Amino acid sequence: MIGTDFLHPAVWFIAMAAILPLLPGDRWRRLLPVPAVLAILSVLSVKSGTYGEIHYLGQTLTLGRVDTLATVFAHVFAIQALIGFIYSMHLTDKAQHVAASLYVAGGFGCVFAGDYLTLFMFWELMSVASTFLIWLNRRKDSTAAGFRYFMFHTLGGLFLLGGMLIRYKVVGTFAFTPTGPDMARWYDYLILLGFCVNAALVPLHAWLPDAYPRATITGAVFMSAFTTKTAVYVLARGFSGFEVLAVGGTIMAVYGVCYACIENNARRILSYHIVSQVGYMVAGIGIATPLTMNGACAHAYAHIIYKGLLFMTTGAVLYAAGTARLNELGGLVRRLPWVFVLYMVAAVSISGMPLFSGFVSKTMVIAGAAEAHRTWLALGLELASVGTFLSVGLKLPYFAFYAKPDDMTRSLTPVPGNMYVAMGIGAFLCFFIGVYPQFLYAMLPFEAHYVPYTAWHVLQISILLGFTGYGFYLMVQRLKPEPGFNMDFEFFYIMFGRLFLRLCRYPFALVDTWWSAVYRTGGLRGLLAWAKGSSVFDRVVIDGVVDGTAGRVRSLGHAAAGTQTGRLQTYITGAVLLFLAATGLVATLMLLN
């Protein structure tokens, strides 16, 4: 982990996770942003190269493969980690902080992994740690959601593991290198499947809107950034140019916003938006021109910041009002003005309004798709922008902060100051990247020239957003949120699950019950009977011989001692008899010879 010029950022987070449970008192919360700051320093100072190679059991694990692609992701991970930890500084629950630290460490580990073994290790670390971020919400639905999340992610991890091991058998190495689309074999597709689970590719995405709204307020902020963007990174590293990603990404983008428009829970809307926005990135990776790849990376960067900000602001509303359901909220603008303002910064960023970060990143992917003559994909991605602005930019804030007069009987828990600070940093970055895109563009790994602020781009987005706004104004009553559950692909997961359970319950369980009975009666009882028999054998037979011999010798000694009568007559008689016997014996021998 420690090279000559590189201190792996994951080290700081793992160290914090290790010592946090041991720290007493209350002041440990000040330590929380420290690993993130150190991570930022580490990422800023690192030079490209390979660091931290470990040889174990005949394999070489590369823990620090640093190049521009990895650095841009690590850069934003570090910044978002800092924002996230500042946001969660008010929590006294150490378990949540430990889970978040390990989760972030896993993210960094995946980004810098040079081989599949290291990647898998950190991938599973992220899986487990993020499950705890859901479970630590300590509600009944969160517990169930956490289980579902964990099962699904374990399935994804197993796809990855299986693909990677079979690939090793065939190719002979675990090195994490790009796979060309024409060279891909079935095991490469298996690995791709594993990555797509984390990237929430439709139809493998249903875990995201199921689990993220049920996570803790601070946990959701972390989770929105790391799991999906790590998946984007590994797809960018290993599977750029795959057509299935290009098409699948566009489908994701449109699918996500369709569901987002009809959802009621604010955080569920945002979760579907993650699906949608990641769709942009995945499509960019699938199309794989330098411009779209740059667009995917830039979009990942900007998305982490503004999605984090979105989750932070809705989290603040949830914290204050106790609910995230739009039909139960309304009229909060007067009492939570800053939350509203910061939310709108993020909302316009995600919609791609000029002067904010979404405009300089999202449009790059769309422009790249158009330049690569992928007309349908480009149109699909543009369409998704409409839905994004409609649901996140208009519907959510309107129904959360306006729509109804404020219900003064509802008391709002005051939002802690650290949350405002974190949100402020996020909003500042959204704006900063928007007006100074060179900050982001300088970090991008591929060579492509793109100018966001052209007249045509600004006009295009203004038309799009303007008409979307007008449409919302016309249809606002139709878009009113209603409580309810919109069934998504989980229908199919549940179906498969029930079938599998039925298979286990009837034929397998029957065989197992019968076999367990055989094992218990024949095997176990038989073995214990043998054991008891051996024990008895040991005591009676072997020890019998040993102790018996000792006893025999003792009794012989006793008998011999019985001849010690102490009476002279006995001794003289004995001596004489012995002498006569000896003489007789000698005489007999001499006669015989």
Added chain:
Amino acid sequence: MMTESTFPLLSALVFLPLAGAVALPFIKDDRTIRLFSLIIGLMETAMALPLLRYQPGVPGFQFVEQIPWVPEWGLTYFLGVDGISLLMILLTVGLLPLCVLCSWNYIGKRIREFHFMLLLMTSACIGVFASLDFVLFYLFWEAMLVPMYLLIAVWGGPRRKYASIKFFLYTLAGSTMLLVAIVAFFNSAGTFSIPELMTREYPFGFQFWAFLAMALAFAVKCPMFPFHTWLPAAHVEAPTAGSVLLASVLLKMGTYGFLRFCIPLTPDAALYFAPLMIGLSIASIIYGGLVALGQQDMKKLIAYSSVGHMGFVTLGIFMFNLRGVEGALLQMLNHGITTGALFMLVGAVYERSHSREIADNMGLGKFLPAYMFFFGLFSLSSLGFPGTNSFVGEVLVLVGAFQSNVIIGALAIPGAMLAAAYMLRLLQKLAWGKPESGSRCTDLSIREWAYLAPLAALVLYIGLAPTRTLSIINPSITDLLETFRSKTAITASIDPAGPHPVPSTLAVNRQEVLK
């Protein structure tokens, strides 16, 4: 080749505990006696650290000291180590302070005499492993019997008189045959020096009887089935420190004897008797496992598990291949660490509940989590769980067994399964059994952590990174096996001019020169 040493390190290691023991009568206070013994133990361990500068690649013995003792009878004071004995000496030296620590509250009466015996025993044990003169070896071998006998007889359990006398007479009876063998070797070769004896060849008839005599002594010590019944009695009745030393060090002397004497001095006989020894080893493994499964007394269970584990060791030795002997030697070290720790743990729980029965110590997991963690770790090591030290040793022995003969390997596998059965059964009952009896007990104190943590660290170190340990023992074993193979090889030389029937094949394991 001998590497002389400038500072008499081995002599110092042998005589420091003796000096400490001699100083004990001058200390009045019980607490000071314990502290003094502990300090002697720590000094001893510190003094043994230069032994780690042992160079594995150099053939022959190192840290050698040779002084004429009784020149008229050919006796020399001859000490030295090679890869085989180095680890055993380190084990003995490392266990001394731990034994002192685990007897801190356990021993209530006659503290001074107890520590005197402990120090004496350590001296004798180091002497056994380090001596290269046969009579000196026998002297130390017998010298450790009396302190052990007293340890059991004075500070032992209810049936201590029976157990101590049984241990003493049984082991002594075996050792008398060893003395006969020593004298026979002297008559044959004219020297008591072991390295010199190793260079000579002996006729097969001589080897046959010499092997039997030596093997009897070592088989009783190991202990091998069916000479093992002294072990459960001795272990159950001995105090904790006594059990630890008995299991960790004394048992290893038997197998050390096989490696040091039977294989180099009587190789043809060893090869001839190998089927018998392998059979007895497998019987030990399976029998020890079966009987352990049926025990209700914790100490007896672990005692029988020792029989099983030492069966693996002797099995490995008589495979005569690198993997097997390597595994056997490593298992000697591992068993010392693991079983020593298990006995310490049983002693710790005995201090709390005053009973060794499993039924009186169930359900401890809820109240003594730290204790259960250590017990779990050492149980896993005892059953040979991967990641722990015993796994490395057992797997090497099994690889050696399978290399030699698949049937032998297949017969040894149930022994490993039985080890899992009885250890997990014990662990389950202790951790989660009902009715729970742990509510009045306190968890481990700092002293108990102090003697368990180093052993736990060693378990994991040897289990996960055994390379360094194996590199120490490998060259010596390779040398041993090469000498063994060259001595038992078939060689023939035919006089080409003579009228002989062609081809002249020779019987296996005989070295004949046809004229």
